[in-house]
Amino acid sequence: MPIATPKPLAGPKLSKSKPDLSGVENLIRAMVKKHRTPFMMIRRSVLEKQFQRLRKCLPEVMPYYAIKANPNPKIIKAFVKLGAGFDVASGWEMKHVLSLGASPDRVIFANTIKSTEDIISARRRRVRMMTFDNEPELYKISEHYPGAQVLLRIKVGNEGSVVNLSLKFGADPENAYFILRKARSLGLVPMGLSFHVGSQSKNVENYLQALEISANIINEAKEHDVPLKIMDIGGGFPIQHFDNEIGVNFERMAFQIRKQIRQLFDKKVQFIAEPGRFLVGPAGILVTQVIGRTFRNNKNYYYLNDGIYGDFSGMVFDHCKYEFKTLRRGQTFLSALAGPTCDSFDTLSLDVEIPELYVNDVVYVKNIGAYSSASAVANFNGFAPAKIVLV
Numbered sequence: 001m002p003i004a005t006p007k008p009l010a011g012p013k014l015s016k017s018k019p020d021l022s023g024v025e026n027l028i029r030a031m032v033k034k035h036r037t038p039f040m041m042i043r044r045s046v047l048e049k050q051f052q053r054l055r056k057c058l059p060e061v062m063p064y065y066a067i068k069a070n071p072n073p074k075i076i077k078a079f080v081k082l083g084a085g086f087d088v089a090s091g092w093e094m095k096h097v098l099s100l101g102a103s104p105d106r107v108i109f110a111n112t113i114k115s116t117e118d119i120i121s122a123r124r125r126r127v128r129m130m131t132f133d134n135e136p137e138l139y140k141i142s143e144h145y146p147g148a149q150v151l152l153r154i155k156v157g158n159e160g161s162v163v164n165l166s167l168k169f170g171a172d173p174e175n176a177y178f179i180l181r182k183a184r185s186l187g188l189v190p191m192g193l194s195f196h197v198g199s200q201s202k203n204v205e206n207y208l209q210a211l212e213i214s215a216n217i218i219n220e221a222k223e224h225d226v227p228l229k230i231m232d233i234g235g236g237f238p239i240q241h242f243d244n245e246i247g248v249n250f251e252r253m254a255f256q257i258r259k260q261i262r263q264l265f266d267k268k269v270q271f272i273a274e275p276g277r278f279l280v281g282p283a284g285i286l287v288t289q290v291i292g293r294t295f296r297n298n299k300n301y302y303y304l305n306d307g308i309y310g311d312f313s314g315m316v317f318d319h320c321k322y323e324f325k326t327l328r329r330g331q332t333f334l335s336a337l338a339g340p341t342c343d344s345f346d347t348l349s350l351d352v353e354i355p356e357l358y359v360n361d362v363v364y365v366k367n368i369g370a371y372s373s374a375s376a377v378a379n380f381n382g383f384a385p386a387k388i389v390l391v
């Protein structure tokens with residue numbers, strides 16, 4: 001028997017969703033016929049577009065893709081082809097990118113705390129450049145990888161960034177010169193500085209201030225005969241998650257960053273960045289289907305075949321909010337969306353405005369390529385995360 005359409009208490013509203021001009025929905029319709037849901041489509045054209053946007057706006061800066069955002073092998077291969085470097089944080093990630101064709105001199109081991117085992121692994125694999133932010137780490141590196149090239153990560157402001165990284169990482173800039181000199185005295189090669197302004201950083205001031213602090217350190221070090229060649233400006237570049245979102249303008253941010261770089265730094269300093277979210281986030285579209293529906297708490301509840309433990313894990317770990325879209329148009333109702341597991345926590349939204357949906361209807365989310373499948377649990381309750389399909 002078909003479920004009778006319940007009368008939601010919240011008055012119906014006309015759908016505000018705009019027609020799909022980009023052809024994304026036609027692509028989804030075609031893909032749903034070929035693949036079982038849930039699946040995550042990664043569009044190669046968008047990976048390339050994001051990479052070229054970075055290259056164009058910041059031509060002095062070489063991007064090292066931070067693979068923790070999405071370590072899918074096909075994505076890594078796409079970036080190898082585009083000529084990107086890679087930011088890895090563990091022995092596993094290092095092995096992963098090298099096995100997919102990355103060159104060891106284009107890999108940075110950008111975790112300031114590394115296990116002895118992983119330092120030895122870096123040495124064996126000839127990944128020479130790494131970050132650090134404390135003296136005990138220097139003793140460890142010098143013992144297991146003499147001659148390693150080290151970048152000191154300094155602590156900088158993370159105001160306004162969605163994910164704060166300064167609470168856990170970064171040396172006090174005041175001690176920078178002394179600790180770099182220490183690195184040299186231990187037989188390491190002090191190469192430069194790095195910072196991270198926090199992820200999804202919409203506040204360009206964070207970058208401008210971090211660059212100013214860095215330039216001062218580089219000048220001080222140069223005066224004392226510790227020339228630094230590399231400036232790593234980290235990741236953090238923001239993306240838009242909602243169609244009508246304001247306040248994210250990468251081009252404008254990059255323009256100001258570039259101006260600051262040109263004003264404050266010697267031409268000989270080489271710049272690298274470690275973007276993660278910016279490169280893969282916009283490329284990803286997650287496609288799920290409704291597997292059940294009910295009426296609870298005066299609204300329609302739709303249960304999807306992907307949830308918090310799967311590809312929506314970014315709602316927990318990445319503090320991310322997503323725009324849920326459907327292929328239906330017309331009147332919208334205040335509704336709830338939940339994942340498939342037996343945990344009430346696996347609820348995605350209690351107040352989403354969507355048209356009435358039926359079992360097997362598609363619910364999709366754009367701009368979800370980063371920090372989504374990467375942090376999904378493998379098989380909680382027997383539900384596997386979405387298959388990744390490059391298109």
Ligand SMILES: *Cc1c(COP(=O)(O)O)cnc(C)c1O
Pocket residue numbers: 066068069087110111196198199200234235236237274275276277278
């Ligand atoms: C996570 C991380 C990145 C990538 O950050 P995004 O905000 O995704 O660009 C870069 N560098 C380091 C050290 C990180 O921990």
